[in-house]
Amino acid sequence: MPPPLLQLTGVAKSFRRGRDNLSVLHDINLNVDRGEFVAIVGFSGSGKTTLISLIAGLIAPDAGKILVADRPVVGPGLDRGVVFQNYSLLPWLTVFENVALAVEQAFPNWPFEKRCRHIERFIEMVNLTPARGKRPAELSGGMRQRVSVARALAVEPEILLLDEPLGALDALTRATLQDEIERIWERDRKTVVLITNDLDEAMLLADRIVPLTAGPRATLGPSFAVPADRPRDRQNVARAPEFKQLRRELTEWLLTVARGKPMRGDHKETSTPQVSLVREAV
Amino acid sequence: MNDRRFPFDWLLLPLVALVACGLLWSLSSATWAKSLPSPLKTWEMSKPYVLQPFAKRGELDQGVLRFAWYSLVLVAKGYSLALLAGVPLGLLLGMSKIFTRGFDPIIQILRPVSPLAWLPLGLILFQKSEPAAVFTIAICSMWPTVLNTAVGVRAVPQDYLNVGRVLQFTRWQMLSKILLPATLPYMFTGFRLSLGIAWLVIVAAEMLTGVPGVGGFLWQEYNSLIYEHIILCILTIGLVGFVLDRLMSLIESRFRTPDLAR
Ligand SMILES: Nc1ncnc2c1ncn2[C@@H]1O[C@H](COP(=O)(O)OP(=O)(O)O)[C@@H](O)[C@H]1O
Numbered sequence: 001m002p003p004p005l006l007q008l009t010g011v012a013k014s015f016r017r018g019r020d021n022l023s024v025l026h027d028i029n030l031n032v033d034r035g036e037f038v039a040i041v042g043f044s045g046s047g048k049t050t051l052i053s054l055i056a057g058l059i060a061p062d063a064g065k066i067l068v069a070d071r072p073v074v075g076p077g078l079d080r081g082v083v084f085q086n087y088s089l090l091p092w093l094t095v096f097e098n099v100a101l102a103v104e105q106a107f108p109n110w111p112f113e114k115r116c117r118h119i120e121r122f123i124e125m126v127n128l129t130p131a132r133g134k135r136p137a138e139l140s141g142g143m144r145q146r147v148s149v150a151r152a153l154a155v156e157p158e159i160l161l162l163d164e165p166l167g168a169l170d171a172l173t174r175a176t177l178q179d180e181i182e183r184i185w186e187r188d189r190k191t192v193v194l195i196t197n198d199l200d201e202a203m204l205l206a207d208r209i210v211p212l213t214a215g216p217r218a219t220l221g222p223s224f225a226v227p228a229d230r231p232r233d234r235q236n237v238a239r240a241p242e243f244k245q246l247r248r249e250l251t252e253w254l255l256t257v258a259r260g261k262p263m264r265g266d267h268k269e270t271s272t273p274q275v276s277l278v279r280e281a282v
Numbered sequence: 283m284n285d286r287r288f289p290f291d292w293l294l295l296p297l298v299a300l301v302a303c304g305l306l307w308s309l310s311s312a313t314w315a316k317s318l319p320s321p322l323k324t325w326e327m328s329k330p331y332v333l334q335p336f337a338k339r340g341e342l343d344q345g346v347l348r349f350a351w352y353s354l355v356l357v358a359k360g361y362s363l364a365l366l367a368g369v370p371l372g373l374l375l376g377m378s379k380i381f382t383r384g385f386d387p388i389i390q391i392l393r394p395v396s397p398l399a400w401l402p403l404g405l406i407l408f409q410k411s412e413p414a415a416v417f418t419i420a421i422c423s424m425w426p427t428v429l430n431t432a433v434g435v436r437a438v439p440q441d442y443l444n445v446g447r448v449l450q451f452t453r454w455q456m457l458s459k460i461l462l463p464a465t466l467p468y469m470f471t472g473f474r475l476s477l478g479i480a481w482l483v484i485v486a487a488e489m490l491t492g493v494p495g496v497g498g499f500l501w502q503e504y505n506s507l508i509y510e511h512i513i514l515c516i517l518t519i520g521l522v523g524f525v526l527d528r529l530m531s532l533i534e535s536r537f538r539t540p541d542l543a544r
């Protein structure tokens with residue numbers, strides 16, 4: 001068996017807060033195989049973005065090892081594409097230019113024509129060709145997020161890191177984009193780490209779901225394998241008994257095990273469970 | 283607040299205000315301020331300068347816009363210098379906390395110094411009046427550019443920088459592709475404020491150095507006791523300053539990148 005593409009061993013991260021040290025992540029262990037789609041679910045403020053930033057190389061861990069293809073992560077790299085939680089498009093550039101910025105950087109030696117075709121292809125892939133000349137301010141939230149996805153994909157990274165990519169969108173747009181992510185994933189089977197607080201989304205898209213406990217000192221729980229083959233039907237995920245069972249187990253784990261430890265300090269944001277998690281429980 | 287609108291109010295209201303000010307002026311010159319020329323007298327005396335604004339009858343006797351043009355050229359020189367120095371200084375201040383901690387006190391001390399204080403130093407440094415004036419304009423007008431650029435750099439969202447980091451931008455790419463475009467709207471606010479100050483300084487600079495321009499003309503007419511022309515100069519300076527500010531606002535609004543609701 002080939003070694004996992006992404007390996008995190010004993011990773012910990014804390015931030016200085018005034019005179020205190022806020023320990024956010026603790027003893028994080030995660031292996032992701034090539035071509036695997038892993039979803040990480042957790043409470044807001046528990047450290048999900050911190051985890052993605054660690055894998056992306058934007059911040060360095062205090063302890064532990066992060067390996068991509070057996071090489072330690074020392075900083076950001078074009079082998080890891082990130083779709084940020086808040087889109088992070090550059091507002092002074094058009095859709096095309098935002099994607100071009102990444103493509104020029106990833107494939108500097110390509111002839112101009114080839115780069116343009118490449119950019120157009122990825123804009124097409126997220127159905128934004130009619131909006132290619134627009135600036136982010138003229139786009140809806142869903143469209144912005146699609147640009148962000150296109151920008152990350154166009155670099156053709158080995159690992160795609162998605163930080164609550166659909167969190168800020170309305171339910172309908174969310175469903176459409178979930179289908180798009182599924183379609184794109186089916187096509188080139190990228191290795192994906194998806195952060196989400198929506199259990200249905202995780203069950204619809206992922207091969208495996210790993211819950212993150214509530215912070216501080218959040219850590220990853222056991223893996224929950226998602227049954228059934230792809231592509232999955234949204235109706236089926238909502239109703240089929242095996243999914244109901246999985247949802248129940250995950251919810252229970254998140255609400256009891258994940259929060260069952262004594263809270264340290266008064267981290268208000270970490271003590272509020274995500275609405276969607278609670279909703280799934282009913 | 284009452285804010286009733288009626289047809290042509292945008293034209294009528296300023297006209298009414300203008301007439302009111304004119305009346306106050308006439309009354310003053312007729313009563314307590316005998317040496318203040320009346321509006322009519324001012325117009326009579328200013329006619330040749332206004333109706334032939336670009337005429338050149340002699341070194342000291344030129345159309346008012348011709349004088350204004352000389353001033354503008356001088357302002358342009360000092361202002362360019364201010365931007366050339368101000369932008370890099372602002373970028374450095376915005377990017378480096380250490381640099382800020384070192385230089386901020388000095389900047390805060392130099393910023394409020396009056397042009398009248400800088401000018402003699404310029405004269406000593408450059409021995410000639412024109413470079414001294416340019417120096418004074420530059421050093422007085424660069425501060426808004428410096429400070430706004432610095433604020434703009436500090437306000438660049440970490441998200442934008444992360445985009446650059448994920449794409450492995452070099453320092454130079456970070457500056458040219460992210461930092462500069464993101465800071466541009468702030469810089470243009472600074473540019474506009476700087477231009478206002480540069481125009482404010484020109485009159486003082488010309489008065490003290492005798493460089494030809496509206497300010498020089500004003501001082502010369504004061505010494506020749508032609509007070510009507512002082513008023514003419516004041517109005518010209520005000521109008522030109524207003525037009526400059528409008529122009530800069532236009533440019534500024536072009537560079538304002540819409541804030542995304544993040
Ligand atoms: N750069 C930072 N400096 C200080 N504290 C941080 C920083 N980034 C995140 N945190 C803190 O770490 C915790 C987890 O944050 P985050 O990873 O953004 O959570 P999530 O993405 O799960 O909502 C929060 O309490 C947050 O305030």
Ligand SMILES: [Mg+2]
Nearest residue numbers: 048049085164
């Ligand atoms: Mg987050």
